[in-house]
Amino acid sequence: MLAVSKMLLVPKKMTDIDYMKKAYRLALKAKGQTSPNPLVGSVIVKGDRIIAEGWHRRCGGAHAEISALKNARGSVLGSRMYVTFEPCYHYGRTPPCIDQIIHSGIKKVIIGMKDPNPLTNGKSIAKLRRAGITTKVGILEDEIGAMNEAFIKYTKTKMPFVVTKTAQSLDGKIATAKGQSKWITSEAARKFARSFRDEFDAILVGINTVLKDDPKLNGSKTTRRLKKIILDPSLKISLKARLFSGTRPSDCIIATSAKASDKKKKVLHEKGLAVIVCPERGGQLDLKWLFKELAKQEIMSILVEGGAHVIGSVLRERLADQMVIYIAPKIFGDQRALNSVVGLRMQNVSQAIELKRMTFKEVGGDLMIKGYIHY
Numbered sequence: 047m048l049a050v051s052k053m054l055l056v057p058k059k060m061t062d063i064d065y066m067k068k069a070y071r072l073a074l075k076a077k078g079q080t081s082p083n084p085l086v087g088s089v090i091v092k093g094d095r096i097i098a099e100g101w102h103r104r105c106g107g108a109h110a111e112i113s114a115l116k117n118a119r120g121s122v123l124g125s126r127m128y129v130t131f132e133p134c135y136h137y138g139r140t141p142p143c144i145d146q147i148i149h150s151g152i153k154k155v156i157i158g159m160k161d162p163n164p165l166t167n168g169k170s171i172a173k174l175r176r177a178g179i180t181t182k183v184g185i186l187e188d189e190i191g192a193m194n195e196a197f198i199k200y201t202k203t204k205m206p207f208v209v210t211k212t213a214q215s216l217d218g219k220i221a222t223a224k225g226q227s228k229w230i231t232s233e234a235a236r237k238f239a240r241s242f243r244d245e246f247d248a249i250l251v252g253i254n255t256v257l258k259d260d261p262k263l264n265g266s267k268t269t270r271r272l273k274k275i276i277l278d279p280s281l282k283i284s285l286k287a288r289l290f291s292g293t294r295p296s297d298c299i300i301a302t303s304a305k306a307s308d309k310k311k312k313v314l315h316e317k318g319l320a321v322i323v324c325p326e327r328g329g330q331l332d333l334k335w336l337f338k339e340l341a342k343q344e345i346m347s348i349l350v351e352g353g354a355h356v357i358g359s360v361l362r363e364r365l366a367d368q369m370v371i372y373i374a375p376k377i378f379g380d381q382r383a384l385n386s387v388v389g390l391r392m393q394n395v396s397q398a399i400e401l402k403r404m405t406f407k408e409v410g411g412d413l414m415i416k417g418y419i420h421y
Contacts, residue, residue, distance in 0.1 A: 062156055065089055065096075065128040066185040069158070072101040072110070073130050073193065078245040078270065079104050082344040084131050084161075084197040086110040090118055090152070092125040109134065111143045115150055123151035130158035130190045132183075135166040135173070144170040147179075154180040158190040162201045196347040199367065206341050208365050209246070210350045210357045211239065213372040214386040220354060223382035225258070231374045234410025239372065241266040246349040248273035248299075248340070252356040253282050256289065263289045263351075273345060275299045277356060279331055281306040285317060295319050301336050333363050358389030361399055364421050369401060373413045 072087030080086075080102050088110040090098035097120055100113025108116070111133050115122065133143040133155075147155065155174055160183060161167055174181045191198060196207035213231045214220050221227035229236065243249055243265035249272060255261065256276060265272050274289050274297065281302050290298060295318030302311070303326055314321050322339060324331045340348070350360050360366045371386070392398055401417030408414070 060094065062128070062182065062185055065091055065126075066130065066156065066158055068096070068099075069110075069128045069130050070186055070189060070193070072099055073190075075101055076103050078267075081105060081247050081346045082197070082200065084194040086129065086131045088114040088127060088129040090114050090122055090125050090127050092120070092122070097122065097125065106139045109140060109143050111147055112140075115146065121151070124153050125151075126154040126156060127152050128156045128158075128185075130186075131194070132157050132159070132161040132166055132168075133170045134161070135169040136163075142170075144173055148174065148177045152179065154182070156182045156185060158185050159183070159187045162198050195367075200341060200346040204341050205337055205365075206247070206345055207347045207367050208337070208350060208360065209348070209368045209370060210360060210366050211242070211370045211372075212352070212354075212357065212386040213239070213374070215374055215376045215378050217377050217379060218386050219378040219380070219383040220352075220386045221384045222378060223380050225384075227259075230376065231372045231412045232410035235372050235374075235412040235414070237266075238409045238414070240264070242370070243272060243349055244270050246272070246347045247345045248275050248348045250275040250277070250348050250350045250356070252276070252353050253278040253280075254355070255351070255353045256283060256287055258353075260288050262291065264292065271297055273297045273299060275301060275340070275348070277301050277331055279303040279306065279326075281310040281314070285313075299340075301331055303331060330359060333359060333365055337365055354384055354386055354388040358387050361387065361419070362390055366419055368416065368418050371415045372409070373415065375411065375413075 069087040069089050073085040076085055083102060083105050085102065086109060087101040089096050098114040098118035100110045100117055102110045111127065111129055127147065133147055135142050135144055157171065171181055171183060199205065199207045212220060215230055220230065244267050249263050251263065253276060263274050274293065276283060278300050279302055283300060299320045299322060300314055301322045301324050304323055311321050322336065324336050326332060350357055350366065400420040402420045404415060404417035406413060406415055
């Protein structure tokens with residue numbers, strides 16, 4: 047019989063990257079819930095032991111650092127704090143985190159990335175150092191930045207992060223020549239797409255989609271207050287539309303034009319709906335102006351679901367950052383059938399919009415492609 051030696055397994059000593067990965071995973075627990083704040087996670091470590099965890103759960107709630115301090119098992123004196131985002135320096139819906147961290151007795155703060163908000167950007171780091179607290183910045187910065195891409199764009203440009211979503215056949219059609227479109231993609235893909243809505247502040251469609259499909263435009267979480275934006279220049283919308291059911295009237299935004307009926311505008315206002323009168327450009331609602339207004343209302347991210355002309359307009363105005371395309375393994379083969387994107391009017395191949403940094407996922411037999419838009 048061969049003798050088998052037993053090796054003593056020594057636990058791997060965790061590094062700064064390991065602890066930051068833990069904080070990163072904590073931050074992701076609140077995905078879709080913190081807007082217009084970033085996703086932030088934090089852990090507190092004493093010696094080699096994690097003594098506290100926290101994450102920012104919702105806007106207006108305790109920030110990750112404060113949550114971790116409150117959850118600490120024992121004294122944090124002399125410990126290290128790992129936090130994915132630079133602690134806030136300014137008063138907002140809550141007091142600044144930085145002062146409570148300094149007064150806690152923590153000796154070292156490791157920060158994933160600096161906050162791009164000029165009210166904080168680098169100021170908290172400098173204050174920690176003035177207080178004699180050792181700081182380290184730039185751990186998993188790329189991953190944390192990607193997790194908070196909507197917040198970063200919103201903070202730097204005062205514009206929402208915009209994603210377009212389409213569901214189409216292999217030959218790029220979203221409906222037959224007779225307008226029949228239910229259902230191109232599988233039930234599993236449609237369910238996945240509904241849950242994807244939960245990651246956004248608002249969903250946007252054109253009035254033709256509402257009139258034709260009468261969608262509910264709900265996400266999968268009943269607790270999520272998803273705003274619904276309808277582009278309706280002539281106010282054709284019916285108050286009986288299904289999108290109003292199960293939604294607070296104030297969460298429904300109707301973007302219209304000055305030429306729309308004042309009487310209809312008044313009726314919508316009296317029902318508690320938000321009506322935004324947009325200027326027009328080129329015979330259409332000025333979407334860039336509208337998106338700026340929506341950002342002022344702290345709408346940080348928008349999912350544009352249609353129709354084909356609306357998505358074409360968003361792409362033509364270079365307002366979209368990313369595309370998500372669900373492709374069913376079906377071919378319609380009819381030039382009269384509606385394309386998934388309409389109205390770009392490209393003259394040659396070199397003008398085509400491209401997708402970069404693509405990812406692929408099979409969902410219920412359909413292919414989901416996600417990519418960043420390169421204009």
